[in-house]
Amino acid sequence: MAESEFDQHSDSYSEKIGGMIAPFGQGHDFFVRSKADILRPIFATIKEDTSKLKVLDVGCGVGLVHSYIVDSLGELHGTDISSASLDVAGRANPHVRYLPYDGTTLPYERDSFDCAYAICVMHHVPVPQWHGFLREMRRVVRPGGAIVIIEHNPLNPATQWVVRTNAMDENAVLLTPWKLRNLMESVGCNSIWLRYVLFVPFAGKLARAIDRLLARVPLGTQYVVRGRV
Numbered sequence: 001m002a003e004s005e006f007d008q009h010s011d012s013y014s015e016k017i018g019g020m021i022a023p024f025g026q027g028h029d030f031f032v033r034s035k036a037d038i039l040r041p042i043f044a045t046i047k048e049d050t051s052k053l054k055v056l057d058v059g060c061g062v063g064l065v066h067s068y069i070v071d072s073l074g075e076l077h078g079t080d081i082s083s084a085s086l087d088v089a090g091r092a093n094p095h096v097r098y099l100p101y102d103g104t105t106l107p108y109e110r111d112s113f114d115c116a117y118a119i120c121v122m123h124h125v126p127v128p129q130w131h132g133f134l135r136e137m138r139r140v141v142r143p144g145g146a147i148v149i150i151e152h153n154p155l156n157p158a159t160q161w162v163v164r165t166n167a168m169d170e171n172a173v174l175l176t177p178w179k180l181r182n183l184m185e186s187v188g189c190n191s192i193w194l195r196y197v198l199f200v201p202f203a204g205k206l207a208r209a210i211d212r213l214l215a216r217v218p219l220g221t222q223y224v225v226r227g228r229v
Helices: 003-024 028-046 066-072 083-092 127-140 157-165 177-186 205-213
Strands: 054-058 075-080 097-100 113-119 141-152 190-197 222-228
Touching: 028 066, 028 113, 028 141, 028 222, 054 127, 066 075, 066 083, 075 083, 083 097, 113 127, 127 141, 127 177, 141 157, 141 177, 177 190, 177 222
Parallel strands: 054 075, 054 113, 075 097, 113 141
Antiparallel strands: 141 222, 190 222
């Protein structure tokens, strides 16, 4: 998706996504909070005291997840190709630092961050650029840090339906978990692990326990891959 396409959706992103996922029983905020719940334990594996971490959100969009994690981190930065989205994010999250991204080179020095993550971004990146996208994330993460990718699972029928019927995903190409894992290995990540998430779209303890139990079953609506640097 080009910058102008993202700009068109920046002011109404939550409403549009919410309309798409409403048939699955939860509003968009549930899925935003679930991403924060996924990220926090991963941050703690990098440093037990996460208040000392410097973290980058690549393709941050309007920064919906940032309000749920910024207080637990030392620094949170976000970057995106959509200047309109960054304007929205900056107004909502004054304690997060935002910079525009040209889609090729991240606007940061090598080894700047303890962790870089991207939430449902790579399926918008043109396939020939997948390797370069991850290579840039690897470049800006210092040794001992981590790269985290959360993506739609093309093995899940509900996910396929949402992507096919969502105007914002018109040009999306879903990547399989094993493809992503191989790409992360190719840019120098190690200790890579994969988990499937969001089997049950409910927030209760039982639902979350079911998700943990099924984490290795390749049918969650999304999946998470983490690689160490």
